[in-house]
Amino acid sequence: MLRGECDTLTFQKIRFKKTMEQCAYEAVTDEQAADFQRCYLKEQEKIEMLAGIKETFDYLRAHNIKIGLLTNGPTQHQWKKIEYLKLREYIEEDHILVSQETGFAKPDKEIFDLMAARLGLTADDLLYVGDNCQTDILGGLQSGWRTIWINHKQEDVSAFGEFSTAFEIASHEELLATIAQLIP
Numbered sequence: 001m002l003r004g005e006c007d008t009l010t011f012q013k014i015r016f017k018k019t020m021e022q023c024a025y026e027a028v029t030d031e032q033a034a035d036f037q038r039c040y041l042k043e044q045e046k047i048e049m050l051a052g053i054k055e056t057f058d059y060l061r062a063h064n065i066k067i068g069l070l071t072n073g074p075t076q077h078q079w080k081k082i083e084y085l086k087l088r089e090y091i092e093e094d095h096i097l098v099s100q101e102t103g104f105a106k107p108d109k110e111i112f113d114l115m116a117a118r119l120g121l122t123a124d125d126l127l128y129v130g131d132n133c134q135t136d137i138l139g140g141l142q143s144g145w146r147t148i149w150i151n152h153k154q155e156d157v158s159a160f161g162e163f164s165t166a167f168e169i170a171s172h173e174e175l176l177a178t179i180a181q182l183i184p
Helices: 008-022 030-046 053-062 075-084 109-119 133-142 172-182
Strands: 069-071 096-098 127-130 146-150 167-169
Touching: 008 030, 030 075, 053 172, 069 075, 069 109, 075 096, 096 109, 109 133, 127 133, 133 146, 146 172, 167 172
Parallel strands: 069 096, 127 146, 146 167
Antiparallel strands: none
């Protein structure tokens, strides 16, 4: 779906099945995945920013730091989440890249390079914060960015091979303190 390889419903079912697999649940049928997706879409309007994120955005804005957003997924779905989370209060629309719109998806270096260009910065000036080691952190690192990995699942870093991230934190609540170390 991210690159036009399948339709939205198929992408959503695959994503849900993989999530359940990672959580060691029994195999999920296509019907169960479709039922979950219908429920998810109903509840999506109720999503809120995680603890620590709003405060971090406020801190960055107070220090005149540019903020960008890279997100994988279907365009319409991702823009709805952006709207529900009120992210445009903090991030300029031109600094939001949705994979389906660009033709690239994290961890592809191209989407990181496109963001750097949109922000008018070089990789040396950029810091990527993410919670998915494979797409966010490894993608950022291969693009020359510094990274902060929010490892809230307490994943074993060795599962992703050898790499060095600037910071690894266990929760979103730790993000502001970590950012404040970098931008006093």
